Amino acid sequence: MNPLLDKLHSYPFEKLRLLFEQVTPNPQYKAISLGMGEPKHPTPAFIKQALIDNLDGLAVYPTTLGTPEMRAAIAGWLERRYDIPKLNPATQVLPVNGSREALFALAQAVIDKDANSLVISPNPFYQIYEGAAYLAGAEPYFVNSDPARNFGCDYDSIPEEVWKRVALLFVCSPGNPTGAVLSLTDWENLFALSERYGFIIASDECYSEIYFGDEPPLGAMEAAHKLGLTSIGEPYKRLVVFSSLSKRSNVPGLRSGFVAGDADVLKKFLLYRTYHGGAMSTSVQAASIAAWNDETHVEQNREMYCAKFNAITPLLQEVLDVELPDASFYLWADVTRTGLSDTEFAQRLYAEYNVTVLPGSYLAREAHGINPGANRIRMALVAETAEGLEAAQRIVKFCKSL
Template sequence: MNPLLDKLHPYPFEKLRQLFEGATPNPALRHISLGIGEPKHPTPPFIKQALADSLDGLAVYPVTAGTEALRRTIAAWLERRYGLPPLNAATQVLPVNGSREALFAFAQAVIDPSANALVVCPNPFYQIYEGAAFLSGAEPYFVNSDPARNFGCDYDSVPEEVWKRVQLLYLCSPGNPTGAVLSLTDWENLFALSERHGFVIASDECYSEIYHGDEAPLGALQAAHILGLSSVDKPYARLVVFSSLSKRSNVPGLRSGFVAGDADLLKKFLLFRTYQGGAMSPPVQAASIAAWNDEAHVEDNRAQYRAKFDAITPLLQEVLDVQLPDAGFYLWADVSRTGLSDTEFARRLYAEQNVTVLPGSYLAREAHGTNPGRNRIRMALVAETAEGLEAAQRIVQFCNSLTK
C-alpha cells in the first residue's frame, strides 16, 4: 500500500461519528443536522430537465476537456461575473467533476515530490487540501486564521525559509468555515509572494455566489485583472481558480465544476486528467450549460440564505459569540462562554436536543501552538428556514440550561 495513506487524518465526519458513540439523542425530538455543508434547497427544475433531455449522451465517450459549448459557457459566466476580459475557452477553462475532485488532483499534477515541497493551507481548512498535500509527496504548512483580522490569515508571518519550499498555496475565499473574503490588498500581497517565490495559487471559490451584503465577493481572477495581471504575456501566471455548481445551483450530486486561469498550468493538468479519467458525462455537461447560463435561480437561492441568516443569527447571538459572515452558508461560533469545549458542546447538544453541529477543532490542526478551531463550532444553515429556526431555538434552550 502507498505509505502516504498513513498520514491521512480521519475525516471530520468520521471523528464526529466516534464522538457521538454512546450518546442517545432525545427521542422526543426529531433530528436536525447543521453538521454537513450539503445544500438542501430544491434543485431548479430546468436543470433536471436539461439533464433528462440529454440522456442519449450516455452512449458517447466524453472527452476530458469537455465540449466547446460548456467551456464557452463557463468562460462567458466568468467574464460576466467578474468583469474579466475575454478568456480563451480552449486553453483557460477546464470542466471538472466537482471542485473537490479537482482540488485534490491538482496537487498531484503540480507538486514535485523530490523537492522537499510544502503546500500552504489556511487553518481551519477544507480537509481535501491536507490530503492532497500528503498524497502528492509534500507536507502541509498551516497559517492560522485570526478573528482580529476577520478570520483572515497573516501570510506575512510565514518565514522566508518556508516560502522557499512552497510549491502550492491553497486558498478558500469565501472561506470554509469562516466565510471570510480576501480583499484586493490580500490578493496583491499574495500575488507578490507568488512572483517572488514561484509557487502556484489554487483559489477555491465554490461559495462565491452565497453572500450577505450587496457586494459580490472578489474573485482571484478578478483581483488579478484589476491589478493588471491579466494583460501581460502570460495572463494569470501561476493562478488557477476552482468553482462549482453544487452550492450556487443546489446540485451537489451533479458533480460539476471548473478550473480556470493559467493556460500553461491547465495544459499540464489536462494531460494529468486524461490519464486519471476525469471526463464529465455528456448529460451532466448539458445540465451544467443550463445552470451556468441562468442567474435568476442563483438570485433566488441567495435571497433564501439571506432571509435564513437574518432570522437565525440574532437568536444564536443571545447565547454564543457569533457574527454574520461575509459569505457562505456557515456560522462559525465561539462557544467559550458556555463553559464547554467544542467537542463537549457538540456531544451534549446532540444528546439533549438532537441537533448536530461540527466541532471546530475537527476542521483545523494544531499549528504554531494553537488549534484555531478550538472552542468553536461550525453550523451549516442549509436546511429550510423553519427547520433552521427550530435548531437555533433548541441551541438557545440548551445554552440557557447550562447557566441554570
C-alpha cells in the same frame, strides 16, 4: 500499499460519528443536522430537465477537455460575474467533476514529490487540501486564521525559508468554515509572493454566490484584473481558480465544476486528467451549461439564504459569540462563554436536543501552538428556514440551561 496513506487524518464526519457513538439523542426531539455542508434547497426544475433531455449522452465516451459549448458557458459566466476579459475557452478553462476531486488532483499534477515541497493551507481548512499535499509527497504548512483579522491569515508571518519550499498555496475565499473573503490588498500580497517565490495559487471559490451584502465576493481573477496583471503576456500566471455548481445551483449530486486560469498549468493538468480519468458526461455537461447560463435561480437561492441567516443569527447571538459572515452558508460560533469545549458542546447538544453541529477543532490542526478551531462550532444553515429556526431555538434553550 502507498505509505503516504498513513499520514491521512480521519475525516471530520468520522470523528463526529465516534464522538456520538455512545450517545442516545433525546427522543422528544426530531433530529436536525447542521453538521454537513450539503445544500438542501430544491434543485431548479430547468436543470433537471436539461439533464433528462440529454440522456443520450450516456451512450458516448466524453472527452476530458469537455465540449466547446461547456467551456464557452464557463468562460462566459466568469466574464459576466467578475467583469474580466473573456478567457480562451480552449486553453484557460477545464470542466471537472466537482471542485473537490480537482483540488486534490491539481496537487498531484503540479508538485514534484522529490523536491521536499510545502503546500500552504489556511487553518481551519477543507481537509482535501491536507490530503492532497500528503499524497503528492509534500507537507502541509498551516497558516492560522485570526478572528482579529476577520479570520484572515497572516501570510506576512511566514518566514522566508518556508516560502522558498512552497510549491502550492490553497486559498478558500469565501472561506470554509469562517466565511471570510480576501480583500484586494490580500490578493496583491499573495500575487507578489507567488511572483517572488514561484509557487502556484489554487483559489477555491465554490461559495462565491452565497453572500449577504450588496457587493459580491471578490474573486482571484477579478483581483488580478483590477491589479493590472491580466494585461501582461501571460495572464493569470501561476493562478488557477476552482468553482462549482453544487452550492450556487443546489446540485451537489451533479458533480460539476471547473478549473480556470494559467494556460500552461491547465495544459499539464489536462494531460494528467487524461490519464486520471476525469472526463465529465456530456449529459451532465448539458445540464451544467443550462445552470451556468442562468442567474435568476442563483439570485433566488441567495435571497433564501439571506432571509434564513437574518432570522437565525440574532437568535444565536443571545447565547453564543457569532457574527454574520461575509459569505458562505456557515456560522462559525465561539462557544467559550458556555464553559464547554467544542466537542463537549456538540456531544451534549446532540444528546439533550438532537441537534448536530460540527466541532471546530475537527476542521483544524494544531499549528504554531494553537488549534484555531478549538472552542468553536460550525453550523451549516443549509435546510429550509423553519428547520434552521427550530435548531436555533433548541440551541438557545440548551445554552440557557447550562
